[in-house]
Amino acid sequence: MSVVCIEFKPGLEGVPATQSSVSYVDGQKGILEYRGINIEELAKKSSFLETAYLLIWGYLPSKEELEIFEHDIRYHRRIKYRIRDMMKCFPETGHPMDALQTSAAALGLFYSRRALDNPEYIRTAVVRLLAKIPTMVAAFELMRHGNDPVQPRDDLDYAANFLYMLNEREPDPLAAKVFDVCLTLHAEHTINASTFSAMVTSSTLTDPYGVIASAVGTLAGPLHGGANEDVISMLSEIGSVENVRPYLEKCFETKAKIMGFGHRVYKVKDPRAIILQQLAVELFDKFGYDKYYEIALEMEKVVDEKLGHKGIYPNVDFYSGLVYRKLGISSDLFTPIFAIVV
Ligand code: COA
Numbered sequence: 001m002s003v004v005c006i007e008f009k010p011g012l013e014g015v016p017a018t019q020s021s022v023s024y025v026d027g028q029k030g031i032l033e034y035r036g037i038n039i040e041e042l043a044k045k046s047s048f049l050e051t052a053y054l055l056i057w058g059y060l061p062s063k064e065e066l067e068i069f070e071h072d073i074r075y076h077r078r079i080k081y082r083i084r085d086m087m088k089c090f091p092e093t094g095h096p097m098d099a100l101q102t103s104a105a106a107l108g109l110f111y112s113r114r115a116l117d118n119p120e121y122i123r124t125a126v127v128r129l130l131a132k133i134p135t136m137v138a139a140f141e142l143m144r145h146g147n148d149p150v151q152p153r154d155d156l157d158y159a160a161n162f163l164y165m166l167n168e169r170e171p172d173p174l175a176a177k178v179f180d181v182c183l184t185l186h187a188e189h190t191i192n193a194s195t196f197s198a199m200v201t202s203s204t205l206t207d208p209y210g211v212i213a214s215a216v217g218t219l220a221g222p223l224h225g226g227a228n229e230d231v232i233s234m235l236s237e238i239g240s241v242e243n244v245r246p247y248l249e250k251c252f253e254t255k256a257k258i259m260g261f262g263h264r265v266y267k268v269k270d271p272r273a274i275i276l277q278q279l280a281v282e283l284f285d286k287f288g289y290d291k292y293y294e295i296a297l298e299m300e301k302v303v304d305e306k307l308g309h310k311g312i313y314p315n316v317d318f319y320s321g322l323v324y325r326k327l328g329i330s331s332d333l334f335t336p337i338f339a340i341v342v
Contacts, residue, residue: 022035096144
């Protein structure tokens with residue numbers, strides 16, 4: 001009897017799972033493309049929903065196709081009262097990511113799972129998920145603070161509506177625009193852990209809501225989606241520009257990982273970090289400075305001196321937390337916001 005011996009690779013290190021046809025990353029040149037279009041161009045010229053359409057269906061929609069898509073998303077934004085009632089029973093101390101994972105899975109209880117071979121069923125499921133996840137994130141945020149959730153507003157676009165549901169106030173147009181770009185920047189990044197997890201779950205032909213719940217669970221871990229929350233805690237712990245060098249010297253000595261720096265693929269500054277930094281500055285110019293930004297700039301300088309030669313530069317999480325903070329979003333909502341685009 002012969003025994004086939006297959007090499008075991010812990011953590012699938014170096015084992016390519018699949019190749020993405022949706023996005024492309026060049027880690028040496030700092031290039032990220034969605035379906036062949038550079039991320040800078042999309043951030044400047046497209047809305048998040050137009051980008052989502054591009055990612056899902058492979059091409060930029062015509063004006064009419066985009067209008068239909070936007071209309072469908074608006075139509076499906078509301079969540080059933082039973083889902084709201086279920087969420088009301090969640091402990092207010094629970095993490096918003098756990099609330100989101102549970103609520104996303106619960107959608108599968110309400111919408112038939114028997115039509116996976118029907119493209120219309122899949123399209124509606126995609127639309128429902130894109131439409132309802134922001135509503136569920138905002139609803140839990142209000143309910144955990146003892147308030148009733150706010151109904152979505154059909155006259156507001158995707159990003160503005162989310163900020164409205166979160167704060168019960170119509171957002172400033174710049175804040176809505178910046179948030180929309182943030183969604184675009186986080187919308188896709190080849191085969192990361194949550195995408196891989198979604199692919200494994202979908203391969204068993206479960207319903208799309210179960211697939212997304214599984215991806216949300218994977219994204220929830222601090223090694224994946226949670227780094228920008230940690231960046232804000234780190235900036236708060238450092239507290240002043242003078243403390244940056246001593247803080248970092250200790251990290252260098254102990255070989256501790258500095259949050260918001262380094263990337264498996266990018267060996268230069270993450271192109272998304274460059275755009276997010278510009279957005280943060282636009283917000284500071286309009287709504288006032290954040291002293292954490294000075295600390296962040298000093299960190300970038302000192303890390304560059306010491307680790308630049310190893311290709312360690314700011315990643316997407318380094319400046320996104322500063323942007324969200326200026327938009328008034330609490331730090332434990334950073335990862336659920338990332339999940340909106342999962
Ligand atoms: N702080 C300090 N040193 C770091 C570092 C960081 N954030 N990221 C990498 N390094 C070090 C590595 O330990 C390695 O050191 P060595 O040459 O002494 O072995 C060297 O720099 C090269 O690391 P590299 O191979 O480029 O990175 P990686 O693939 O091992 O790790 C991450 C990539 C993302 C896991 C890592 O950079 C990290 O943990 N970053 C902090 C968390 C974070 O911001 N996550 C969000 C990612 S989008």
